[in-house]
Every structure is written in C-alpha cells, then in structure tokens.
Amino acid sequence: xxxxxxxxxxxxxINKEFYSAYLYLSMSAYFAQIGLYGFSRWTKIxxxxxxxxxxxxxxxVIGRNSQIQLNQIEMPKFEMxxxxxxxxxxxxxxxxxxSAIDCVAQMSEGDCDLxxxxxxxxxxxxxxEEEAMVSKIISKLKAFGEEKSALxxxxxxxxxREYKPQAY
Ligand code: FEO
Numbered sequence: 001x002x003x004x005x006x007x008x009x010x011x012x013x014i015n016k017e018f019y020s021a022y023l024y025l026s027m028s029a030y031f032a033q034i035g036l037y038g039f040s041r042w043t044k045i046x047x048x049x050x051x052x053x054x055x056x057x058x059x060x061v062i063g064r065n066s067q068i069q070l071n072q073i074e075m076p077k078f079e080m081x082x083x084x085x086x087x088x089x090x091x092x093x094x095x096x097x098x099s100a101i102d103c104v105a106q107m108s109e110g111d112c113d114l115x116x117x118x119x120x121x122x123x124x125x126x127x128x129e130e131e132a133m134v135s136k137i138i139s140k141l142k143a144f145g146e147e148k149s150a151l152x153x154x155x156x157x158x159x160x161r162e163y164k165p166q167a168y
Pocket of ligand 1: 130
C-alpha cells in the first residue's frame with residue numbers, strides 16, 4: 001500500500017501523461033493540416049507512447065492496492081506558428097514533465113517509499129531520452145528548417161518513426 005500523498009501525486013502524473021497524449025495528438029492534427037505528414041506521424045506516435053506512460057502508472061497504482069482518481073484532462077494548448085516553434089514548445093513541455101517526475105522521486109524518497117522511488121527511475125530515464133530526442137530535432141530545424149527542401153527531408157525522416165509499445 002502506498003501513502004495518500006504518493007497516491008495523489010501518482011494520480012496527478014497519470015493526468016499529466018494523458019494531457020501529454022492529447023497535446024501531441026493535437027500537434028499531429030496541426031502538422032497534417034499543413035502537409036507535414038512525417039511530423040504528423042511522429043507526434044501521433046509520441047501521443048501513443050504518452051498513453052503507455054499513463055497506463056504504466058495506472059497499473060502500478062492498482063498493483064499497490066491503491067485508488068485511481070481520473071481527473072479531467074485539460075484542453076491542449078500550443079501556438080501553431082511553425083515546426084520549429086512547435087518543437088520548442090514540446091521541449092518546454094517535456095522539461096515541465098521532467099520536473100514533475102523529479103517531484104515524484106523526491107516525494108517517494110521523503111516518504112521512505114522505496115518501491116515507488118525505484119519504479120519512478122524508469123520515468124527519469126525516459127525523460128532524459130525524450131528531451132535529447134526533441135532537442136536533436138530542434139537543432140536540425142534551426143540549422144536547415146528555413147529551406148523548404150530541407151524541411152521536406154526532415155519530414156521524411158520523422159515519418160520513419162515506428163511505434164514501440166512502452167513497457168516497464
Ligand atoms: Fe511521458 Fe513525454 O513524457
């Protein structure tokens with residue numbers, strides 16, 4: 001059994017992961033509307049991964065014999081300016097998720113809940129990967145994104161992404 005405090009922060013994190021899925025899905029729609037189908041595929045796959053992140057937390061809370069509280073998911077908000085700006089917003093969003101995960105790690109440690117503390121390591125690693133992946137795309141967009149032909153190539157590259165179910 002986990003404490004009420006840990007139960008609440010894990011439920012909040014589930015909400016953040018599902019919000020992330022919504023955010024990426026709305027970005028996917030934006031990219032499809034402007035003809036960037038590779039960007040659209042990439043963000044749609046990321047959306048699926050975010051659902052997996054939420055579901056891993058969901059199973060963990062249930063597995064610890066605690067309660068799930070599914071709160072309302074906010075409407076996703078981002079500025080539809082251009083691909084670089086959208087990826088910069090993704091980066092900021094992922095940084096905020098990293099901070100949230102850091103808080104879960106800190107709180108579980110403070111609560112002497114070492115099982116949750118160990119569990120959350122997977123998310124800490126995942127955040128490092130996600131920030132690095134997004135930051136590489138930003139660098140490419142900064143270097144070449146102004147050129148339409150280069151943007152076309154980046155779009156093709158992002159369109160190669162395959163969905164891999166996220167498993168803990
Ligand atoms: Fe679930 Fe993008 O972190």
